Amino acid sequence: MEEYILIMRHQDGGKVASPEQLQAWMKQTMDWIGGIAAQNKFVSGTGLPFDTAKVVKHNNVVTNGPFGDIKETIGGFITVRANSVDEAVEFAKGCPVLQGEGNTVEVRKIAKGDGVH
Amino acid sequence: MSQELIPHLFRTEFRKITAVLCKHFGIEHLSVAEDIAGETFLSALETWPYKGIPENPVAWLYVVAKNKAKNQLHHQEIFSRKVAVQLTDSSGGADPDAVDLSEQNITDSQLQMLFAICHPSIPAAAQIGLALRILCGFGIEEIANAFLTNKETINKRLFRAREDLRVAKIPIEFPAPSEINKRLDAVLTTLYLLFSEGYYSESQDAVLREDLCAEAMRLTYQLIECEQTHLPQVDALYSLMCFHASRFPARKNSQGEIILYQDQDATLWDYGLISKGAFHLKEASRGSKLSRYHLEAGIAFWHTSRADTAEKWENILQLYNQLLQLEYSPIAALNRTYALSKARGKQEALDEAEKLKLTDNHYYFTLLGELYMGIDQRKAKENFQQAISLAKTKGDKHTLSKKLDALR
Secondary structure, rough: OEEEEEEEEEEOHHHHHHHHHHHHHHHHHHHHHHHHHOOOOOOEEEEEEOOOOOOOOOHEEEEHHHHOOOOOOEEEEOOOOOOOHHHHHHHHOHHHHHHHOOOOOEEEEOOOOOOOO | HHHHHHHHHHHHHHHHHHHHHHHOOOOOHHHHHHHHHHHHHHHHHHHHHHHOOOOOOHHHHHHHHHHHHHHHHHHHHHHHHHHHHHHHHHEEEEEEEHHHOOHHHHHHHHHHHHHOOOOOOOOOHHHHHHHHHHHHOHHHHHHHHOOOOHHHHHHHHHHHHHHHHHHHOOOOOOOOOOHHHHHHHHHHHHHHHHHHHHHOOOOHHHHHHHHHHHHHHHHHHHHHHHHHHOOOOHHHHHHHHHHOOHHHHEEEEEOOOOOOHHHHOHHHOHHHHHHHHHHHHHHOOOOOOOOHHHHHHHHHHHHOOOOOOOHHHHHHHHHHHHHHHHHHOOOHHHHHHHHHHHHHHHHHHHHHHHOOOOOOOOOHHHHHHHHHHOOOOHHHHHHHHHHHHHOOOOOHHHHHHHHHHHOO
């Protein structure tokens, strides 16, 4: 069993949606994660609030955001256990952020730190 | 008269005498402490029928226990200076006259024993056996009955457990304040298992099963009463126990068969316990640490109202979503899927259920059978048949057969 991180990239929902819509998204996200956890494949995860986000650049230049440059930024990630990258991709397909056009979930294997990966 | 009094006193006093003596002698002499406590009751049994019951039976027991402890130490000194030296070493001078059976020391000793027995280095099964024996004063036969095994097996298990305690040299003391949260986790796990042992026991002895739960609740309440251990997760666990225990009167029919939640007569639920549970759930909401007991108590709280509202099942679903992230268990996964069917419909739940693949678990096939009912009768039947072939108890097989018959 390998561990994979599913990185969600999307717009700042707070800017485009009503509180009711945000509430509905949250429930969907909880159900999505709950479904993975019910298969004992959930490891950890967190949302990443957009406010107070900073980017530190070359020469220690600090800016707000990364929002100036890209529309879709990292809004959260979860780590899952999966037998293969295909299984991890199946988990990713259920992610509610994919309902938004242009949003993505990137699937990456986590290095085991065993000197091989 | 003494026939009723002595068993009652045994249940309440054996554990107190054992805890105090064991703290006095050191954990490596646990079996000596148990023996002295046991012999104290034997003395009562031999004396009271002839000389009458003393005015203060408890005080009588304590005096006898102290004398026996004194004799024990004296004998050991004669027979083996080596043991006596060890005794002195382990307890910082075990002066027999100093056996302290004051109320305060009894309470402290019992709580400290609870922490010692629930030490993370002791296997869980051994912890529960020891807890029943030492902290609850259960007889070997009762423990054997609760675990559906024989006295010999329990004696062996307890012997091993005492050895584990001795070898690990676990001190009988309160954990340091910095350690209390971690150690308390292990204690709460044991109390949770102790309660579950009673709640889900296959034993036919209903009184015994309820006793087990009552003892788990009593020990948990001791933690609430002690300032150092009165933490939110303790309230949460106690609340959970209250909600579950409130359904005791409605859970079984006169033949001892389990009555499923949806078929229970809600007027038989104990509403006193339900409001007690609600009180402690509120108490548990202070602080910021969310334990599995908070989530499980929350789920149990929603189950205390039987009306099938959307709000109820949405809340239960979300609580299970959180619980599974905190700690996976097959039963939580199955219950989560059932809640999903109630909140989002059977088809969505079926899609999720098929992914669980808990194919050695009869509850899994029971759930699939329930979900397929009304959608695909043939598959519903197949799953119930599969569940019956995997069910371990006659009671479960019987309940499932009734469901299957209802489909024909």
